[in-house]
Every structure is written in C-alpha cells, then in structure tokens.
Amino acid sequence: MSVDGGAHGPGQPAEGAVLDLRDVHRTHGTGPAAVHALRGVSLSVRPGELVAVMGPSGSGKSTLLALAGGLDSPTAGEVRVEGQPLGELDRRRLAQLRRRRIGYIFQDLNLLGSLTAVENVALPLELDGAGVRRARRLAAEALAEVGLPELGDRFPDQLSGGQQQRVAIARALVGERRLVLADEPTGALDSQTGEAVLHLLRRRVDAGAAGVLVTHEARHAGWADRVVFLRDGVLVDTTAPLVGVEQLLSGSGR
C-alpha cells in the first residue's frame, strides 16, 4: 500500500514544517520482552495544517503524540519542532520550548481547583517568567478566543464540563503556541460540545498553528486536512491533503 501526502523518507527534511518526525522508533524494555511502540515513523506537519492520527488501541498513537510534544524521547530517529531537534536540548530548554511553543489538550483536563479559570490559563506563562499582568491579559484573550470571556473569575467547580474543557483549551492555546497536540480532546463531552472543541482547534490551526489530533473517532478525524493511519507502530496509510471547499462544491474535488 502506498503512502503519499505528508509522509516522507527519513533523509528528506520537510521545509517549513513545525513538527518533523524522522524515522522515529520507540521501544519500551529490552530483549525478548521489548515492546515496539513505534517502528520507523516519519511525519511532518506544516503551519496551517491539522493532521489526525488514527489507529486501533496499541497502534502507537499516544506514543507518537508524546514524542511530538517532547514528553518522551525516541529510541532512534529524530523529532524536530520548528526545525530544532529536541534531542539536542537540555532539560531546561526543552521545558521552556514545551511551555512556550507547544499546547497540549488531553482528555484529563488537569485544571487546578484552587485557581480561577483565568489563573489556570495564565499559569504556564507565569511559570515561564512572564509578568502577572501580561500573563493575565494574554489569558483573558485566550478565554475570549474559546468563547468564555466573562467566566475568568470562576473556579473550575463552578463551570460545566464543556466550559472546563474550553478553559483547558485556552490554557493550551495561550501565548504563541505554534504546535497544538490533542489526545482525544472531546473525551466524554456530548457531540455538540465536542464539535465546538474541534471547531476551536481548527480555527487556531487556520490562524497558522500546526496541529496533531489523536483520535479513534472518525467523525473527529474528519476535521483534519490529512488523516494518517497507524498499525502496530507503523504508518500504513494517509489520505491526500484536502482541496478547497469551492472545488468540493463544484464536484471536482475528488
């Protein structure tokens, strides 16, 4: 089966890609008990592009996302974010890159119950040394972006599940995040609320970020420009990038 679109060979750098995985392997354990979570995956994601990663449980989806976000390191191969090989960064600089440039949206929201919505969103900026006033201003902007401009002073337990998820997304988008990584971001939300979450992700990507969405739900993967399929740690297939809506409507998009 051929793999076209954004997958590329190990030796060919992708110009302008925000995220670039090159022949990435990740093995847990050694010897006969070794588990090969990823076996030679190459993938690049450009600004303005949302890539969905699909595959059965255990196919390596979440491992791929952890490697892309610098939360885990490959056993072999290279991960680059904005051209910077993550393996060359020391822990401090890696942590800085994660706070400044990468946004994470997970099923577990991890909002701090003792902080208000705006304080939760401002937290990564404040940890990064931003002044409180600037951090709060950017946090308020991010809350407005996710449609919660007036709920900044509420605590998480005063918000609905969907509102909490929006706060978590605002935290992932706050500041100048160039790479947004989402792992089953709609969780247990109802279909309308889940759709709103994907709408927000799509909008940020349309504004120039690069996005990776791990999901087992085809309906959610439909929001992506490109869908890649993982099986047993190998990228087996990918859909071709989409053309514009105008061509779809005129029926020549296929």
Next chain:
Amino acid sequence: MSIRHGLLALLERGQMYGYQLRAAFEESTGSTWPLNIGQVYTTLSRLERDGLVRSLPESEAGQRPYEITDAGRADLTLWFATPISRTDRPRDELAIKLALALTTPGVDVRSVVQTQRSATMRTLQELTRLKYASDRPEDLPWRLVLDAMVFQAEAEVRWLDHCETSLVRYRPPAGGPAAAPGAVDRTDEEARR
C-alpha cells in the same frame, strides 16, 4: 427516499416549473444529489398521472409551472410520518465485497479494509469541511443533511475498524480457500502501547 417526495415537498412551498425545481432540489441537498432536467420532467409526469400534482398553463416564456394537489399533500404528509425502513435501501455492496474478499484466495483483506477506510475518511473530511463552511443560522437544514452523511460515514469506518479487529484473530479453517490476513501472529503484549 425518492425524487418524487423531494419534488412534492418543494411544490408544497408554492408552484414551480421544472428548472426551478431542479435548482431548489440541488440547493436543499447541497448538490450532493445532482438531478438532470430529464429526471425532473419524468418524475413530474408520473406525479401528474397519479394525481399528486397538476400542471398549470404555460407562461409567456414557455415555462409550465406545476402545483401540488390535495392528494399530493396527503402523500407527502404520509411520507414525513413514515420511518424509512432499512430494507428500502439498496444492498450493502461493501459488506458483500468484504465477505467475498475473505473467502476468495489471494485477496489481502486488510488492504481492502484499509483502502475503503481511507476513502471513507476522505469523504468525512470533505463533509466536515463543507459543514465548517456552512455556519450561518440559515444553513441549518443543509448542515443536518451533512450531519446525516457524516454519521453514516462514521458508522462505516467503525464497522471497518471492527472488521480489522476481527481479522487479527481470524484463522481460516484448515484447507479453506482464504489466505491468512497479515500480521496475525502478534501477541496482545506486543500490541500494547
């Protein structure tokens, strides 16, 4: 669903002639169901034969408008009130294709599954893109049509996922015609994240 009931529903809005009906039909199905004008006139003449519509005198421009009759209105009401039966739909070619792939020697079933899944995902992407571009309040009818297609495509992908999971465990009977699908010897331990 029939073009018949589609045209009746449009005529319930008011009298229209053939080209108007075609345009309105395509608009309400977002051009996903293109009609040629011949289909429209054939359907109109059958509806007229059955007393569900009546043709009105031609206009000066030579266009003949049609209007719905009371019988047509009753037929339309019945259609809206009656659930669609699965048995009214055409047989599922995909299910039959996969069943045959499994029992035909030399066919890589997992590749058939993946090829279909990729194509259906592509359709889902296109439908979602259209939805994203249609977010005005007045687009709601069109968005609901799109949603129906989205959920159908999603169901197909879920079924394909299910097929793939079943194939991993599948061992063809000894001497049977089917070739073993690939990668059946992996253990659950290996497959774990």
